[in-house]
Amino acid sequence: MPTATFTPTADVVAEATEAGYFPGRHTVEITEVEKLTDGVYRLTFRDAYIAKHARPAQFVNLFSHDPMKLLPRPFGVSEVDGDLVSVIFAVVGKGTAEFSELAAGDHIDVLGPLGRPFNTKTASHYILVGGGLGVPPLIYTAQYLQSNDDVRTTAVFGYRNDHFADRYVSRYADVTSSIDESEGNVITLLDRMEAAGELSRDGLAPVILSCGPLPMMKAVAQWASKRDIPSQLSMEQRMGCGYGTCVVCVVDTVDGRKKVCSDGPVFTAEQLGWEA
């Protein structure tokens, strides 16, 4: 069945990298689409380039097969396995509804990896504070840091109800704790960690990496700021290109309006003016 209008050359990725460029939009094969919980799916595709280059909090643009829907759908990379790349997404509109109906063997157009990653260069205890559909990039952060002996990771995830991502993040994080709305939120968990003296771990000072709904991230940034814990927040905005050329994806920072896709998605609490 003929679909996408976009017809990439035989092997965009190989041709681009050979010529010294980033691969443009290209078509990849889907290897799995799995339902995690109501309205939440995990989609895996084969892309050696993205698998090799993705860094924590970087995202990929997925494109609809419907040429009526031209704009990219950005999703944080949630896991990498060999040359397989996974994203986890919630069905919120027409594009994600379409993606949820894809299956192994189908194809999809992608562009990526995109965005500036979390800064994970310091030897720290990275507390990965995620809410809702902000958790996927934090799963990958845990995975990415797993082999790094100089750091420790603790996942602190808040869910509406089903703890759908715990089984993924717990593969990689040193500690996983999660909570749902019936019990409290990520601040509840952070408070508990503090009370238990677990903010530092193995002598490593805490750094918060967070992704989730805006109110949650603001609360987290302020909570951290009060304790002098540095925090990095991964932001969302509607995008035109995802690679920095159109300036539509802005958030307000203390240095003016910045592009989520290429100045971010990661910003520090200071940049966002979110200190307590």
Add this chain to the structure above:
Amino acid sequence: MPTATFTPTADVVAEATEAGYFPGRHTVEITEVEKLTDGVYRLTFRDAYIAKHARPAQFVNLFSHDPMKLLPRPFGVSEVDGDLVSVIFAVVGKGTAEFSELAAGDHIDVLGPLGRPFNTKTASHYILVGGGLGVPPLIYTAQYLQSNDDVRTTAVFGYRNDHFADRYVSRYADVTSSIDESEGNVITLLDRMEAAGELSRDGLAPVILSCGPLPMMKAVAQWASKRDIPSQLSMEQRMGCGYGTCVVCVVDTVDGRKKVCSDGPVFTAEQLGWEA
């Protein structure tokens, strides 16, 4: 793979006919796509309603899977076999290029049958004069008239080179004669028939039913008119709806501009002012 924007109800045809309406646009299964010659294909789909109701020179609208391409592509019904309907088409643009890449098991949206058929009510010798991609509806005309003992049919087909439709029309027509550009054109064949005294057959007076390029049809109409042979011509025009509501598909007739899709596609030589 999700495609067409159009999502018909479970069974538009059954629901519509049950309620006393014509079936609207609906999705059918393709059972075969066959290449007949360079750039010419025969596409067969399953549609009991169209199979049952189609009359000679009626057409069906086929729709692209690409929602960028919304307008109908009209094609004359070329054959019916049980509940299977065939069309034969040339690849001339993006829509037909897409259709040529479809295969058995794919689906396609259709609307039809549409248009006013040839008048084949008289007991006559119907001479089916077709050129190029005008031949498909004439194949079906021959098929439709095959079981009618009161009439005789002779196919007179002109091709650019490959006589791709002979094997279909000769299944049904009493006589099939064809020619390609290396030898002459349909007028050459008509002249030969006249010379051989074959314009009437079994005492039945000739009526010409024609479909093909405009210059050919004009020549045929004038040739017939000079001999007082009635002729009916099946016309083409770019369409908006195909069912008579938008008035975009006009041709000029002696009674003013008429809709090819619902006043036609069949017009008489008199209506078109094409008498010699």
Add this chain to the structure above:
Amino acid sequence: MTETNTPINVYEKHEWKHKTVVAGVEWKNPVGTASGTFQLAACRWFYDVSQMGAISTKGVSPVPWEGNPGPRTAESPAGMVNAVGLQNPGVDHYLVDELPKLKELGATVVTNVAGHSDDDYAQVVAKLADSPADMLEINVSCPNVSHGGMSVGTDPVALSRLIGHLRKLTSKPMIVKLSPNVTDIATIARAAAEAGADALSLINTLVGMRIDIRTGEPIISNRTGGVSGPAIFPVALGFVWRVRQALPDIPIIGIGGIDSGEKALEFLYAGANAVEVGAAALYDPTAPIRVARELDDLLDSRPELAAKLAAGETWR
């Protein structure tokens, strides 16, 4: 998540849950057909046309018009270009044929009026004054005729004069159909309203064209035509929004690229009282009734909006 993904059986008997009122005229639901894309003789075979909110019929002129020669259409991305040039059999024929048949079926009828001159419009409106038409829709926005049509709809002074004149000829609710091919829609809309329009409908088509790269020549005989279909949806919505901002009270019928209940709903949120479905009916004959049904369901969960519409009010 898309709210209307259960397929609708458009043939099922349906009791409309949410009506609208446009300039005092009750529509069974807020969805009409758009002028030029509905002909009774064609559409009645596909669905129960009387179930539409209203039927806006093809523009009628004082005498039969033959329109432009073919080809009259070309495809464009997610849309189409047309240059029919208002071919129609004239108002006298309309009065004995299309209109009585539609009324007999129980349809709410909006009679679309075309003209090449003020006098043309006046002749048609005068003949329709005592007819059973429920509303008149004065088309001052057709881009495909060289006189009248769009030229009146782009000039506030000419428009005001025309509408003022027509106002004296009829007490029927009079909708003025506006062109998007203007610099300042608010001024045009205001001119129509102040001259006596009871309601506005917009948009008519955007001027556009296609060229055949095999020949280098325009595909349509008239060269340029009017663009319609999903492609123009955001533009149409923007026009309705701006007119609503400028004129808080006038009833507005939103038109342009509607092919789903969701798109219809966007128009209602932009401040329209009702909408009309045009091009979608061409590539999907039952689209108008499907859109009406989808919208009827979408309004279930929006009681505040539904109540406003039923009271002849709007969201903005």
Add this chain to the structure above:
Amino acid sequence: MTETNTPINVYEKHEWKHKTVVAGVEWKNPVGTASGTFQLAACRWFYDVSQMGAISTKGVSPVPWEGNPGPRTAESPAGMVNAVGLQNPGVDHYLVDELPKLKELGATVVTNVAGHSDDDYAQVVAKLADSPADMLEINVSCPNVSHGGMSVGTDPVALSRLIGHLRKLTSKPMIVKLSPNVTDIATIARAAAEAGADALSLINTLVGMRIDIRTGEPIISNRTGGVSGPAIFPVALGFVWRVRQALPDIPIIGIGGIDSGEKALEFLYAGANAVEVGAAALYDPTAPIRVARELDDLLDSRPELAAKLAAGETWR
């Protein structure tokens, strides 16, 4: 049959076969990037940007502008709506950053100029007068700023005054970029030409919007924005056609919905000397160079058109 269906390797070394000349400036090929959809820092990683016919850079203002708050975009059928509001780091930054880097790479540069007032434009043009920019493109057509921008581009008197003024400040070839949101494009185009424009580029975006049916509110913070992408292609083509009919001699750059060599070719047949690719570059980063390559091949079989372009002439 589509003529360009062999996939093109945009990374392959390519000798351009068909150049164009716009207001005396030679472009390697007739395809440029459209302003606001190209930033060197982003696009250079995806393809050799110096290979474009020209690079039209993001509108620059006398001082840095922060633009509109987010969200700034919404999707529309086969298109998008944007309301960036001309965020840019200002002309001084441009002169030390984007421009020298582009020239160093060997690009032909069209510097797009933005302003809120005549004086704003004048300041930028004055600063660019001695710069290595190859051409200036005066953007009088941005729908997303409340002063200047589109308001100048829709008023022939204001436009004439502005262009006349700028003409005195620079001898660089000056393109005036026109808005489609006008009643009478021919008058506007003529005003620009008579005031000293060396060329015209069109179209900028059409005003439009989207509403979120979950909230009933506009998606874009600025409420309305500008529509671009394939959806606007036939409208853009119609504008170029009409300007070419009105002004047989002025060089025209056609813009709007171009995503293939075939669509670019339609603009050339409508009378454009060159084209620019905008939105398509957003959802497909290498689209501009692919379109250029596809067009280069299409022109092979159209030697008459190719010869005219190379001589600075047009098809019509």
